[in-house]
Structures are given as C-alpha cells and as structure tokens.
Amino acid sequence: MIKNYFRIAWRNLKRSRFFAAINIAGLAFGMAICMFILCWVLDEYNVDKFHTNGKNIYRLQVNVDWGGIRTMGVTPYIMGEQIKSSFPEITANVNIRSTGNNVVFRTAQQMYLENKYVFASPNILEEMDFPLLAGNKHTALTQPDAIVLTASFAKKIYGSTDIIGKIVTINDNQSLQVTGIAKDVPAASSMQFDFILPFARTLQEDSWLLRPGSYSVTNYMVVKAGTDIPALTTKMQRYFHQQYPDRKDQVWLQPFEDVYLHEKYENGKVAGGRIEYVRLFFITALIVLAIACINFMNLSTAQASKRAREVGVRKAMGASRMSLIGQFTGEAILMCAIAALSAAVVVYFLMPVFNNFTGKHIAFTLPVIGKYLLGVLAVILVTGLLAGSYPAFVLSRFLPVKVLKGDLSSGSGASIFRKNLVVLQFVLSFIFIVGSVVIYSQMQYIYHRNLGIDRENIMYVSLDDHFESKRTAVEQSLAQLPQVKSFTYNSFLPLSGSGSSADLSWEGKPEKLILNTAPQMVGYDYATTMGISMKEGRDFSRDFASDSAAYIINETAARVMGMAHPIGKQISFWRGKGTIIGVVKDYHFNSLRENITPMVIMLQPKESSYMMLRLGKGEVAGQVAAVEKIFTTLNPGYPVDYHFLDETFDNMYQSETMLRKLAQVFAVVAVLISCLGLFGLSVFTAEQRKKEIGIRKILGASVMNVTSLLSREFLTLVIIGILLATPVSWYMMNNWLSGFAYHTDLSAWIFIIAGVLAVLIALATVSYQSIKAALSNPVTALKAE
Numbered sequence: 001m002i003k004n005y006f007r008i009a010w011r012n013l014k015r016s017r018f019f020a021a022i023n024i025a026g027l028a029f030g031m032a033i034c035m036f037i038l039c040w041v042l043d044e045y046n047v048d049k050f051h052t053n054g055k056n057i058y059r060l061q062v063n064v065d066w067g068g069i070r071t072m073g074v075t076p077y078i079m080g081e082q083i084k085s086s087f088p089e090i091t092a093n094v095n096i097r098s099t100g101n102n103v104v105f106r107t108a109q110q111m112y113l114e115n116k117y118v119f120a121s122p123n124i125l126e127e128m129d130f131p132l133l134a135g136n137k138h139t140a141l142t143q144p145d146a147i148v149l150t151a152s153f154a155k156k157i158y159g160s161t162d163i164i165g166k167i168v169t170i171n172d173n174q175s176l177q178v179t180g181i182a183k184d185v186p187a188a189s190s191m192q193f194d195f196i197l198p199f200a201r202t203l204q205e206d207s208w209l210l211r212p213g214s215y216s217v218t219n220y221m222v223v224k225a226g227t228d229i230p231a232l233t234t235k236m237q238r239y240f241h242q243q244y245p246d247r248k249d250q251v252w253l254q255p256f257e258d259v260y261l262h263e264k265y266e267n268g269k270v271a272g273g274r275i276e277y278v279r280l281f282f283i284t285a286l287i288v289l290a291i292a293c294i295n296f297m298n299l300s301t302a303q304a305s306k307r308a309r310e311v312g313v314r315k316a317m318g319a320s321r322m323s324l325i326g327q328f329t330g331e332a333i334l335m336c337a338i339a340a341l342s343a344a345v346v347v348y349f350l351m352p353v354f355n356n357f358t359g360k361h362i363a364f365t366l367p368v369i370g371k372y373l374l375g376v377l378a379v380i381l382v383t384g385l386l387a388g389s390y391p392a393f394v395l396s397r398f399l400p401v402k403v404l405k406g407d408l409s410s411g412s413g414a415s416i417f418r419k420n421l422v423v424l425q426f427v428l429s430f431i432f433i434v435g436s437v438v439i440y441s442q443m444q445y446i447y448h449r450n451l452g453i454d455r456e457n458i459m460y461v462s463l464d465d466h467f468e469s470k471r472t473a474v475e476q477s478l479a480q481l482p483q484v485k486s487f488t489y490n491s492f493l494p495l496s497g498s499g500s501s502a503d504l505s506w507e508g509k510p511e512k513l514i515l516n517t518a519p520q521m522v523g524y525d526y527a528t529t530m531g532i533s534m535k536e537g538r539d540f541s542r543d544f545a546s547d548s549a550a551y552i553i554n555e556t557a558a559r560v561m562g563m564a565h566p567i568g569k570q571i572s573f574w575r576g577k578g579t580i581i582g583v584v585k586d587y588h589f590n591s592l593r594e595n596i597t598p599m600v601i602m603l604q605p606k607e608s609s610y611m612m613l614r615l616g617k618g619e620v621a622g623q624v625a626a627v628e629k630i631f632t633t634l635n636p637g638y639p640v641d642y643h644f645l646d647e648t649f650d651n652m653y654q655s656e657t658m659l660r661k662l663a664q665v666f667a668v669v670a671v672l673i674s675c676l677g678l679f680g681l682s683v684f685t686a687e688q689r690k691k692e693i694g695i696r697k698i699l700g701a702s703v704m705n706v707t708s709l710l711s712r713e714f715l716t717l718v719i720i721g722i723l724l725a726t727p728v729s730w731y732m733m734n735n736w737l738s739g740f741a742y743h744t745d746l747s748a749w750i751f752i753i754a755g756v757l758a759v760l761i762a763l764a765t766v767s768y769q770s771i772k773a774a775l776s777n778p779v780t781a782l783k784a785e
Contacts, residue, residue, distance in 0.1 A: 008327060013335070020335070023299045026676045027339035027383070030292025032346045033669050034379075036354055037285035039347075039362050044278050046188050047260045051129045053222065057094075058229070058253035060219040063268035065248045070516060071265035073218060075251075077209050079240075080219030083251070086239055089232050092222040094128065095121040095199045096191070097209075101609070102462050102641055103170050105157050112157055113639045115462075116194045119202040125180070127222050134164050135180030144200040148180035153194040171464065172637070187361045190260040212244070220256060229253055272739075277659065284666055287428050291673045293383060294421045296332070299676065325393060333384030340380045358658055419717055425674040426721030426758060427728070432667040433754040434729035438746065439660045442737060445744040446653060452587025453494055454531025457617060458645040459627065460493065460610045468606065470635045477630045483616055483623040489523030489608035493648055494530060494589050503574040504600060506561050515560060517598045518589060519573070523605035527552075527584055529614045537567045537582030540603045544581075547603050552582040557598035573600050591653075592742045612645075671758070675765040682714060682766040707771050711763065718762040722755045729754075 013020045048054060060083065062075045077095060084093035097119040105112040124130065125137035125148075132140065133151055140148050147168065154161045158168075166178045176197075185192055208214055223232065233252050240251050250268055264273040311324060347354075351364040467474070478484050504517040524547075526532070527539040535555060540547045551571060558566045566580045586596045615623045624642065631640045650657075696705070730746060737743040 008331075010334070012331060019299060022676055022679075023296055024335055024339045024342065026295040026299070026673050027292050027336060028342040028346065029669055029673055030289050030295075031340050031343035031379070031383070033666065034285040034289045035343055035347045036350075037281045037288075039351075039354075039364065040358060040360065041278050041282050041285070043188070043360055043362050044261065044274065048188070048190050048257050050186055050188055051256070053127065054257050055255070056223050056225055056227075057127065057256035058221045058223060059256055059259050060221055061252050061254050062215070063250040063252070064215075064516075069268045071268055072215055073259070073263075074215050075217060075219055076212050076214050077203070077217040077219075078212055079251070080217065080221070082243065083219075083236055083239070084221065087232065087235065089223050089227045090221050091224060092123050092127050093121070094124050094220040094222070095119075096124065096218045096220065097199065097202050097216060098218075099202075102464055104172065104464065104638060105168070105170060106172065106637075107157065111637065111639060113641050114153075114194060116192060117197060118191065118193045119197050119199045121199040124196070125182075127220070130185065131183050132180045133161065133183055137180070140180035141196065141198045143177075143179075144198050144204060145176050146179040146198050147176040148182055148196040149178060150182050150184050150194050152184050154178075154181055172466070221253060223253075276739075281662075288666065288670060288673070289383065291425055291428055291670055294425050295673050295676050296335075298421060298678075300328075300332070329385065333381065336380045336384040340383075357661060359654065422674075422678060422714075422717045423721045423724070425678075426718050426762070427725040429667070429670045429674045430722050430725035430754060430758050431729045431732065432663070432670040433758060434725070434751060435733060436660075436663040436667040437750050437754055438733040438737070438744075439656070439663045441744045441750065442740070443653070443656055443660050445742075446592055446656070449592070449742065452532060452585055453589075455494075455645040455649055457615045458530070459613045459615055459624065459642055460490075460645060461613070461627075461631065462641040463609055463611060464635075464638055466635060466638060471605075473634045474611075474630060477634065478613070478627070481626055481630065483626050485614045485616055486525050486529040487523075487611060487613045488526045488529040489521075489605040490526070490610050490612055491519070491521035491604075491608045492589070493610060494587075494645065501574060501600075504557075504571065504598065505573075506563075506569070506571045508562070515598060517557070517573075517600055520589070520599060520601045521604035521607040522601055523608060523611075524603070526601065527582070529612055531614075532587050533585040535583045535585045536565070537580070539582060546579075547581065549576070549578045550581040550603065551578045552584060552601040553580055554584050554596070554599040554601075555586045556596050557600065558583055560598050571600070573602070575602055575604070578602075588742075593740050595741045671761055675761060678714060678718075678762055678765045682710070707767070711766050714766045715759060715762060718759055719755075722758055726751055726755075 051057065059073060060075050060080055061071055061073060062079070063069050063071050080093050080095060084090045098117075099119075100115050102113050102115050103117065105114060120141065122139070122141040125132060125140060131137075132148070135148065140146060147170075149157075149163075151161050154163060158166070161181045163178050164181065168176050168178060170176060182196070203209055209216055223229070236251050236253075240249065241247075252268075254262070254270070258270075261275040261278060262270045262273045264271050264276075314324065315321075348364050351362060354360070355362055475487070478487055501517050501519050504515050520526075522540070524540050524542050527534055537552070540550070540552070544550075551573065553561075553566060553571075558564075561571075563569060563580075566583055569580050570577055571580060572578075584599075584601070588596060589599065590597075613627060615627075627642070628640045631638075696709075730751070734746055737746070
C-alpha cells in the first residue's frame with residue numbers, strides 16, 4: 001500500500017509540475033535557510049565543549065564596585081593562587097595571559113611578525129585538551145625559556161614539526177627552546193593561539209602582575225567532580241573578605257563552557273551575550289521553516305479543485321478517509337524529502353559563501369551530514385506531517401456526491417483557516433522586514449554618529465621592543481614628511497577599549513567612593529592628532545617641560561569630581577599627584593554599547609604600544625609607503641605592522657554587521673516564501689470564485705472591478721498581519737536596541753516604510769492572478785451550468 005501511495009504521489013508531481021516546483025522551491029528555501037542557521041547555532045554552541053574535563057573547569061570572575069558594579073574575567077594573579085591553595089575542592093588553577101604584543105620570529109629566509117599567542121602556566125597542557133604531537137605535556141612549559149608551537153605554525157616558520165630541542169630566537173635577543181609541538185587549536189575553541197610561552201616568563205617581564213590590585217590574568221579553576229559550586233563560592237567570598245577586609249570585590253565562578261556564549265554581565269550577574277544571537281537565530285530558523293510549511297499548506301489547498309474529483313472517485317470506489325489521509329501525507333513527505341535533498345545540495349555548494357559571510361569554518365561534508373542524518377530525517381518527517389496534515393484532512397473530507405457534481409467548496413471554516421495562515425505568514429514576514437530596517441538603521445547610526453574623534457586618515461603602527469632606541473630618529477624623520485600632518489602615541493587603541501583603574505582621587509573626594517577610571521598613556525599632540533576637541537585648557541606640548549607630570553581629563557571625569565573649572569586643580573592617580581592642564585570633550589573610547597566613563601590622560605609615550613599618525617587626505621598607498629620607508633630604514637629588520645583606525649572600528653561591530661546582512665537575507669526569503677503562499681491562495685480563490693466572476697462580468701463588471709474585488713481581500717489580510725505584527729516587532733527591536741548605550745530611535749517611519757513595502761509586494765504578487773481571472777472568458781466558467 002505504501003509503495004502504491006508513493007507511486008501515485010510521483011505521478012501527481014509529474015502531472016502538476018508547475019505547482020510542484022513552486023511547492024518544493026518554497027520548502028527547499030525554508031529548509032536551506034534552516035540548515036544554514038542550525039549549522040551556525042550548533043557551531044556556536046559547541047565552542048569550548050571539546051575539553052574532556054570541561055564541565056569541571058570554571059573561570060574566576062570578580063565583581064568590582066568602581067562607581068557601579070563591573071564584572072571582570074581577568075583577576076589578580078595572586079588572587080587565583082591564594083584561592084586555589086586554600087580550598088581542597090580546587091585541584092588546579094590554570095593561569096593565562098594574552099597581551100597582543102608583537103613577537104618577531106626570524107629565519108634565514110624570512111621574518112614573521114606574530115601576535116597570536118598566550119602566556120600559560122605549565123598545567124594548561126594537562127587540564128585542557130590541547131594535545132602535544134611531540135614533547136612532554138608535564139614539563140613542556142616548566143622553564144621560562146621554553147616555547148610550544150602548534151603544528152601548522154611550526155611548518156609555517158621552520159618548515160617542519162621535527163624541531164623538539166631546537167633553539168629559536170624571538171625579537172632578536174631572546175633565545176627559547178622548543179619543548180613541544182601541539183596539535184592545531186580546534187576552530188571550536190574560544191582560546192586561539194599559534195604558540196604558548198611559559199607564564200613564568202610574563203611574571204619576569206612584568207613584575208607588577210604580582211600586585212594584589214593588578215587585574216590582568218585569567219584564572220581557570222579546575223574543581224573536583226560533584227563539587228557544590230554555590231557553597232564553594234560562598235566560602236571563597238568569605239575567605240576573600242578575610243584577606244582583604246577593605247575591598248568590596250565579589251568573587252565567583254563561571255563555567256568555562258558557558259563563558260563564550262554568556263559574556264555579558266549586569267550588576268554582577270550573567271545577563272546574556274552571544275547566547276542572545278544563538279537563541280534569536282534558532283527561533284528564526286523555526287520561523288522560516290514554519291513560513292515554508294504554511295506556504296505548502298496554502299499551495300496544496302489551492303490544488304484541491306484539481307484533486308477533488310479524484311478524491312470523489314476514490315471514495316465512491318470504497319477508499320476510506322484514513323487511506324486518503326495516508327496518501328496525501330505520503331505525498332507531502334515525498335515532497336519534503338525532495339525539498340530537503342535540494343536544500344542539502346544548496347547548503348553544500350553555498351557553505352563556503354556562508355562561512356565567508358559569517359566568519360565561520362563550518363564543514364558541511366558527508367560525515368557531518370551522516371552525523372545528523374537522524375535529525376534530518378526527523379525534520380523531513382515532522383515537516384511533512386505538519387505541512388501535509390491540513391491539506392490531507394481537507395481533501396479527504398470532500399463528499400463524493402458534491403465534488404462529482406462540481407461543488408468544490410470546502411466550508412467556511414477551511415477558508416478562515418487558510419486566511420489565518422496568510423495573516424500569520426505576513427506577521428512573521430513584517431517582523432523580519434522591520435528587524436532588517438532597524439538593524440540597518442542602528443548600524444548607520446553607529447557609523448555616522450559623532451564619536452568625538454576623527455577616525456578618518458589615522459594610521460597606527462604597533463611598536464616593538466627595539467623602537468625605543470630609534471624613537472628620536474623616527475620622530476624627526478616623520479616631522480619632515482609632508483604626508484604626515486601630526487603624530488602621537490597611545491597605550492590603547494581609541495574606540496576599541498581601555499584599561500581600568502580605581503586610583504583616581506582629588507580634594508573633597510567622598511571617603512567610600514571608588515571610581516572606575518579609564519587611563520590613557522599618550523604622547524604629545526594627542527588631541528590634535530586624534531581630532532579630539534578641547535573644552536578647556538590645552539593639549540600636551542613640547543613647549544612645557546612640566547607636562548610630564550600633568551593630566552588631561554574628559555568632561556565626564558570633571559563632572560563626577562564636581563569640578564566646574566578643573567584647569568589648575570590637583571588630582572592624584574597611580575602615577576602620582578599632578579595638575580590638570582586640559583579638559584577634552586567626551587569622546588567614545590569604548591564600544592557604543594557602553595557609556596562614556598571618566599578618563600585620565602597622561603603624557604607617557606614610552607609606555608605606549610602604538611604610534612598614531614594623521615595622514616593627509618588623498619592617495620593612501622603613497623602615504624603609507626612613505627611612512628613604511630622611514631620605519632624600515634631606521635628600524636631595519638623589523639616588519640611594519642600598521643592598520644587604520646576606521647578598519648579597527650569596523651571590526652568592533654562584526655557581530656552586528658553579520659546580523660544586519662543575515663536579517664536582510666531572512667527578510668527577503670521570508671517575504672519570498674510568504675508571497676508564494678499568497679500566490680497559491682490567489683490561485684485557489686480565483687478557482688473557487690470563477691463562476692461568480694463569470695456572472696459579474698456578464699452583468700457588466702469591468703476588469704478593474706473584478707481585479708479590485710479579488711485583490712482587496714488579500715490586501716486586507718496583509719494589512720491585518722501588519723497591524724498585529726507592529727507591537728510585536730516594536731517590542732523585539734526596542735529590546736535589542738536597549739543593549740546599546742547609544743542607539744537610534746524606533747521612529748514611526750520605520751514601520752510605515754515596512755508596511756508600505758509589504759503591501760506593495762503583496763499587491764504585486766496577487767495582481768497577476770487577479771487580472772488573469774478578470775480577463776477570463778465567462779462562457780468557459782459557466783458552460784457547465
């Protein structure tokens with residue numbers, strides 16, 4: 001019997017090629033989008049899940065009260081060591097630090113500038129799954145002069161992985177011994193590196209890491225299986241307050257496997273992060289698939305008139321209703337299988353494009369498909385049952401006596417249900433359209449907002465350990481270069497983050513107030529070079545020797561300190577006491593997701609990591625070449641690592657940029673599938689009302705009258721969908737925008753534009769069928785009467 005069902009289903013598909021193609025295309029679109037999204041969701045969810053002991057690894061977090069609670073994933077090195085040694089539930093503490101500073105590797109043929117590495121305690125190779133292909137994981141990182149390279153990095157630099165024991169030199173003056181070759185870090189790891197240096201080495205180079213107040217180390221605690229984490233956290237907190245009774249910090253543990261997806265915190269608690277995008281995309285996948293299923297139902301019902309007589313004959317010949325339901329459900333499952341196969345082919349060939357689109361490295365290969373084969377089969381079966389159930393029950397309910405006489409009506413209940421499906425489709429489609437417009441508007445707002453800093457034509461160069469001896473010569477040469485308008489230094493890249501300090505104090509400061517302050521160590525002409533406006537006072541200048549002990553603050557710092565006129569007043573910072581010589585207007589030095597915080601700017605060019613150069617407008621390549629020539633001439637043997645500030649700014653919003661692109665794709669696909677469903681309903685309605693249309697035309701109705709009659713019904717459904725979707729879309733997008741401290745407004749024009757767009761698309765979809773029905777010959781429709 002089942003074989004017979006599928007034989008008949010195949011014959012019907014060939015008989016109705018046009019509708020079958022539209023139906024399968026709609027399902028394939030929905031399934032392909034669903035597959036792409038689910039691949040992305042699974043890839044995100046699997047990050048850091050590959051560690052064997054991952055469920056027992058926790059990151060030490062600290063909530064600091066610096067004029068508001070701030071959660072930090074970096075803690076003092078000494079804090080982690082003290083906690084580990086004080087609680088038997090903690091079996092190990094893995095210390096990790098990433099500086100991002102450049103390291104130079106040199107071979108006889110070439111030189112490499114690398115910054116993708118970590119400093120780590122020796123037990124990282126024991127507690128985490130970064131296996132060694134060569135070397136001893138217990139001793140590879142015990143000595144400060146050791147280095148562990150990944151296999152691909154070793155081949156890139158030295159052409160081989162057989163280099164255990166080899167002495168390599170970094171930065172031309174530091175000799176290290178290769179003690180291990182590690183397997184390449186999986187793409188599913190949030191911690192990416194090409195080589196590992198011993199943590200003891202960074203302690204030697206930066207002794208300030210040993211201070212109790214230096215929040216610069218990531219501490220991963222390995223706890224015994226079955227440990228009561230809340231109870232352990234309580235004991236840790238009690239211990240911390242005993243050790244540091246004057247500090248209000250709150251320490252706690254976050255599961256390592258959760259950190260990547262849950263990195264957003266509010267008031268010291270997890271409040272979201274990338275998990276919000278994962279959930280959003282997962283729901284989106286289900287919605288797109290639901291729209292495709294609804295489309296299938298409408299198109300299948302639209303063909304009911306062509307199958308009604310077949311049903312009537314079958315029922316007259318003794319076919320039961322359940323057998324008919326089985327037949328039509330089987331046809332739906334067959335179409336779903338064809339659609340799923342088509343979708344899989346599309347995903348397979350377009351996965352490289354999707355990876356480039358999202359920055360992923362997802363492999364959609366036969367082994368991967370085989371791994372999720374049961375899931376794919378389940379999706380086909382469930383989709384087939386959902387998409388085919390309604391048409392199956394409608395068609396099997398036709399009475400033989402009526403359909404054989406030509407009565408193809410299926411009742412008002414069925415008509416209402418179909419209309420509700422169309423309304424639901426356009427509710428979902430309108431939400432996608434609004435979401436796409438709002439996300440686009442927010443990205444435009446970000447890119448065009450006055451950030452208080454001129455990021456155009458600013459080139460920055462990362463400084464190496466040898467730059468200090470060349471500093472004066474480089475500065476003199478740059479000053480004579482007409483392409484360089486001005487230059488300065490900075491410890492942090494503007495617009496992409498800053499450090500934090502609680503050391504700011506001033507006369508009259510409340511005794512218990514701890515202020516979260518962003519320190520900036522810069523060079524002369526900082527405000528001038530960066531295009532930052534001065535509200536009061538002046539920039540650092542070589543004309544004033546006393547500037548080496550002076551400070552510049554921002555407007556927010558002046559306001560928090562209650563200084564109406566700060567110029568000439570004294571403040572104390574971790575560098576010491578000094579005089580305020582200038583106040584800069586507030587500018588964004590962090591993401592627009594964060595509010596502008598107090599800032600203290602110090603003249604310390606030797607402590608800076610970047611040289612910032614403002615170039616002239618015009619041809620960029622020639623200006624860059626001129627700057628490169630100076631650096632390579634005066635600092636030979638070291639590659640020039642340069643970038644542009646606007647490029648770094650763009651990279652800050654990669655997730656939002658990807659979301660904008662995906663939202664646009666989802667909106668187009670959702671509208672396209674919805675229009676297919678609307679087209680199917682227009683075909684069905686025209687078929688149902690062809691005799692009515694014939695009578696109206698005989699009685700004098702014009703083509704315009706008939707077209708308006710048919711189109712008005714569909715447009716009413718679309719408008720109802722828009723009205724229902726407006727409050728839902730407003731709530732969703734308002735919630736998304738609230739994640740930004742600075743964002744665009746949800747203006748009424750956004751909903752008006754989205755509504756007009758939806759109506760025009762719907763009108764274009766149904767107008768063809770409406771005009772076709774209006775132009776039909778009434779004699780053909782009424783000849784059987």
